[in-house]
Amino acid sequence: MDIFNGILLGFSQAATPMALLFCLIGCILGTLVGVLPGIGPSATIAMLLPITLGLNPLIALIMLAGIYYGAQYGGSITAILVNVPGEPSTAVTAIDGYAMAKQGRAGPALSISAIGSFVAGTAATLVLAVASPMLSQIALKFGAPEYFSLTLLGIILVVVLSQGSLLKGLAMATFGLLMGQVGTDVFTSATRFTFGLDELRSGIDFIAVSVGIFGVAEILRNLEASDGISRAVHKITQLMPNREDFRRSAGPIFRGTVLGSFLGVLPGGGAFLSSFASYAVEKRLSKHPEQFGKGAIEGVAGPESANNAGAQTSFIPMLTLGIPSNAVMALMVGAMVVQGIQPGPRVIVSQPELFWGLIASMWIGNVMLILLNLPLVGLWVRMLRIPYSVLFPGILAFACIGTFSANGIEINLYVLAASGLGGYLLTRIGCDPAPFLLGFVLGPMVEEHFRRAMLISEGNLAVFVERPISAVLIVITVVIALLTFVPSLLSARKTVFAHADD
Amino acid sequence: MIWDRDDLTSGLFFLGIGLFFAANTLSSLDIGTAAAMGPGFFPLALCIILTLLGIGILMNARKPAQGEEEQQVERPPLNWRAIFFVIAAPVAFGLMLRSFGLVPALTVTIALAVAASHTIGIKRGLAIVIGMTAFCVVVFYYGLQVPVDLFNPALF
Numbered sequence: 001m002d003i004f005n006g007i008l009l010g011f012s013q014a015a016t017p018m019a020l021l022f023c024l025i026g027c028i029l030g031t032l033v034g035v036l037p038g039i040g041p042s043a044t045i046a047m048l049l050p051i052t053l054g055l056n057p058l059i060a061l062i063m064l065a066g067i068y069y070g071a072q073y074g075g076s077i078t079a080i081l082v083n084v085p086g087e088p089s090t091a092v093t094a095i096d097g098y099a100m101a102k103q104g105r106a107g108p109a110l111s112i113s114a115i116g117s118f119v120a121g122t123a124a125t126l127v128l129a130v131a132s133p134m135l136s137q138i139a140l141k142f143g144a145p146e147y148f149s150l151t152l153l154g155i156i157l158v159v160v161l162s163q164g165s166l167l168k169g170l171a172m173a174t175f176g177l178l179m180g181q182v183g184t185d186v187f188t189s190a191t192r193f194t195f196g197l198d199e200l201r202s203g204i205d206f207i208a209v210s211v212g213i214f215g216v217a218e219i220l221r222n223l224e225a226s227d228g229i230s231r232a233v234h235k236i237t238q239l240m241p242n243r244e245d246f247r248r249s250a251g252p253i254f255r256g257t258v259l260g261s262f263l264g265v266l267p268g269g270g271a272f273l274s275s276f277a278s279y280a281v282e283k284r285l286s287k288h289p290e291q292f293g294k295g296a297i298e299g300v301a302g303p304e305s306a307n308n309a310g311a312q313t314s315f316i317p318m319l320t321l322g323i324p325s326n327a328v329m330a331l332m333v334g335a336m337v338v339q340g341i342q343p344g345p346r347v348i349v350s351q352p353e354l355f356w357g358l359i360a361s362m363w364i365g366n367v368m369l370i371l372l373n374l375p376l377v378g379l380w381v382r383m384l385r386i387p388y389s390v391l392f393p394g395i396l397a398f399a400c401i402g403t404f405s406a407n408g409i410e411i412n413l414y415v416l417a418a419s420g421l422g423g424y425l426l427t428r429i430g431c432d433p434a435p436f437l438l439g440f441v442l443g444p445m446v447e448e449h450f451r452r453a454m455l456i457s458e459g460n461l462a463v464f465v466e467r468p469i470s471a472v473l474i475v476i477t478v479v480i481a482l483l484t485f486v487p488s489l490l491s492a493r494k495t496v497f498a499h500a501d502d
Numbered sequence: 503m504i505w506d507r508d509d510l511t512s513g514l515f516f517l518g519i520g521l522f523f524a525a526n527t528l529s530s531l532d533i534g535t536a537a538a539m540g541p542g543f544f545p546l547a548l549c550i551i552l553t554l555l556g557i558g559i560l561m562n563a564r565k566p567a568q569g570e571e572e573q574q575v576e577r578p579p580l581n582w583r584a585i586f587f588v589i590a591a592p593v594a595f596g597l598m599l600r601s602f603g604l605v606p607a608l609t610v611t612i613a614l615a616v617a618a619s620h621t622i623g624i625k626r627g628l629a630i631v632i633g634m635t636a637f638c639v640v641v642f643y644y645g646l647q648v649p650v651d652l653f654n655p656a657l658f
Contacts, residue, residue, distance in 0.1 A: 051646060165509075167562065171516045171555040178523060178548045185541035192531060192541055193523065216588065223584035223618060389622050393615035394634045396588065400595040400611055401638060405648040413596030417589045424585075426515075428577070429508040447544045459537030 003129055010129075010356030014364055019062055022055070023361050026063035027368045030070020034077070035380045037084045038222045038388055039395065041071040045331045046210040047399055049338065050406035057339040058354050062361040064335055068328050069121065069311045069362065072271055073369045076113040076304050077380050081106055081234050089271035089307040092279040096292060096299030101234040108241035109300050112249050114373045116305035120257040121366035124312035127261045128319075128359050132348065135320040139345035144452035145463050149473035151446050154323045156477050157267035159435050160484050168431045176436035179204060180443015187451060199411040206334045207406045208415040209440060213433040214327070215399045216420025219392050221427065236377065245297050252282050252302035260309030265316050267325040274310030275303035312362055319355060320345055323442070327434040330441045338406075509563035517556030524549035587618035603653035604643060608635045 013019065029048075033039045045064050052060035075087030080097035093113065100109040142150070159169035182193040183203030194200040241249070259281060260274035282302040283292045292299050315332075317325045322343035324330040336343045341351070348355045373380070403416045423433045457463035465471045524546060527533075531542030591614040598607035612634045616627040642648045 054646070165559075165562075167555055167559045168512055171512070171552060171559065174548055174552045174555060175516065175519060178519070178545065178552060181545045181548070187539075188532075188541045190531060190541040192545060193526060216592070219588055220581075220585060223588070224578040224581050387621075389619045390626075390630060392619070393612045393630050394637070396591050396615040397608060397612050397634055397638050400592045401608075401642045401648065403592070404595070404599065404650075405642065405646070408649070410596040410599065413592045413599075417592040420592070421585065421589050426512070428580075429512045429515075431512055450544060451539050454536055454539060459535060461536070 003133065006133070006352065006356045007129060007360060009352060010358075010360030013058060013353045013357030014062065014361035019059055019357065019361060020364070022059045022063040023066050023365050024368055026066020027070040027365050027372060029063075030067040030072075031074035031077075031369065031372060031380060032383060033067065034071035034074020034087055034090075035383050036386075036391070037078055038218065039391070040087060040214065040218065041068045042327050042331060043211070043214040043218050043395075044071075045328060045335075046207065046214050047395075047402045049207050049210070049331065049335055050402045052335060053338060053406065057336070057341055057351075058357045060335060060339060061332065061354070061358050062365075064332060065315070065358060065362060066365045069308060069365060070369055072304075072308045072311050073114065073117055073373050074380065076117070076300075077110065077373070077377060078384065080109045080113065080300070081236075081381060082384060087271075089275050089311075090304075092275050092303045093300055095279075096294075096296050098234075099293065099295035100297065100300065103295050104235075104237055105295065106234050107236045107239040108245050109297065110236065110377055111239055111241050111374060112245060112297055112301050113304035114370050116249065116253040116256065116301045117308040118366050118370045119253050120260060120305035120309035121312060121369075122363060123257045124261050124264070124309040125359060125363045125366070127309075127313055128316055128362070129356075131265075131313075132316055132320045132355070132359075135316065136345035136348045139321050140349075142345070142469070143467070144449045144456065145467050145470045146473065148446065148449040148453055149464055149470040149477070150321060151323060151442055151449065153473050153477045153480075154267040154317070154325070155435070155438060155442070156480055158325070158438050160480060161266070161273060162432045162434050164430045164432045166484055169435045172426070172431050172433070173435040173439040176439025176441075177443040177446060178439075179209075179436075180440045181447065186444070186448065197411065199409050203444075204440075205403075205406065205409075205412045205415055206338070206441070208403045208412040209419045210331055210334065210437060211399050211403050212416045212419030213423030213437060215395065216416060217423035217427060217433065219396060220420065220424040222388060222392065236381075239374065239377075241297070248297050249301035251285075252278070252298045253305045255281060255285075256302040256305030257309045260306030261313045263306070264310030264313030265325070267317060267323065271307040271311040271314070272326075275307040278302040278306035308366075315358075315362075318343065319347060319358070322347075322445075324438060327437050330434075330437045333441050503564050503566060506563045506565050509559055513556050513559035513563055515556070516552055516559065520549045520551075520553030520556055524553065583620065584618045587614045591615050591618075599650060601654060602657065603651045604648075605635065605639060605652050608638055612638075 029044060033041060033044045045067050071087050072089060075085060075090035076093050079085045079090040079094035080101055083094050083098035085091040085094050097109045155173050159166060159173055162169050182200055184191050184201050191201055256278040259278050263274045263277055279299060279302060282298045283289050286298060314325050314329055317323045318329040318332055324333045333343050400413060403412050427433060453463055464474055527542045527546045527549060532540030533542045533546055534540030591611045594614055595607050595611040598610060609631060612631045616622050616630055643652060
């Protein structure tokens, strides 16, 4: 199927009343959790996974995807008006966006960020439509050894690009892989690490773990600080940017889109890295870098375009290779698996309506978001007045019922409690839960590819370097792993993330 | 030289997990050979890697003393009250759901959550418990039709 027919098919799937309704629900929820600091898209998607079980797979994915890119739109509202990033990926937007708000220019900042996001979202949708079929064509030729090497590369990249120490990231990924081993071995049907609990025979429940390490752990993190702070919100006087604003924003929006589209594809990339990279680029290219931090509109336009483009192109490795590039994509893989779809290059061929429908829905979602955001910004701002102390008991109750309703086993609630506590404590000692979830999702797959490859080669590890594609992937993995231990690169990485910690 | 407490804790944690699961694998699972792997081969490999990473983190945990003020990041202390009540909430939900029914389980869960925060007064707390319980019952029982009883019929 060529791209044109694919897109037509996609719109026919994504423009049904049901699909439009759930796309809208996803976008609204996404904007909402984006606006509210302390609730992220990962926690929301995790908690909504059980609810999507009753929907058809395309509708479920459309809604969950809407939450992710919708949160990029919503996060910028909080960043600009309150100087608190609603989402980590909007942290740099707060620098110049808030400075603009203090000068009474909150309206233009919000408009430019919505317009930039829309342009970037449209471009990234096209990138998705063009690049994914090509990539999946290549991936269809992959055998078990290639897949194993590719997964290894994916994990290394996520670890390298995630926050915190590399060794800890690797350890968390390995720990995740190990937890993914719990349950019944598919080759021999021996039970592993179930400690006599029959409920664990089918593995540790993915939904319970992800709701725990994102939802519950997030609540615990938020309760560390005082939960009763009221926030000063800047007024919006004039919404439309002037001609000068548009002129200065065109370049950053374009560059941000390109940068975000590219970085989004990288495992570990996505929205977060893209916005930081774009800010750095714009500051370097600017003729007046001294204005950055004091309300330069370029510092809003670039990162906001980049994070939305990155959010969308991060679907590419997930849809074409079945390899999630960040925690949200790991959840999307989980959503596909619970729906009975095996993620991988065959999805485009065997379920074109799912693939193209999702892509088309992203563009529709972007149209909805720009309509939701600009005229309704006052409504979203009002949401910021809800104190966290009212929100979190509800979130916790939703997490409990949601986890239980997924398959009706009480033990999953204890898994939820344990992974919430574990996720929180590990984050406190500098261990990022994202690589853990990635390992946990990929665990069974990694093992299967490894064992298949070993069967083919009769136990010879050389198979991974004798096959050309696999060898290239292994070489890249090793080079990246080695490079990251070079001190100069380590310090460069620190400066990229220096802002992220505050 | 001083010990970085976070590195020390996480190193020991990963080392412990690695060794524990390795012991479990060796005692209960067939390892096999590389050409004909048993169910324990891959887990054992992961345990070995995890143990080595744990040792690696521990070896990095000793830092020169001059970076002291940089190493010890200011961090809010553990909020034991919040941890206790937030973790108790799903556990209580799991214990109560079947024996008492959805409404009592939700009420207790949300009450525990409310107790985790020290800024919610009694009046407001009660309002949250009643409001949220009603909301969740409407959404999940009537809306999404989660198959549980509102009250366990055996109680009456």
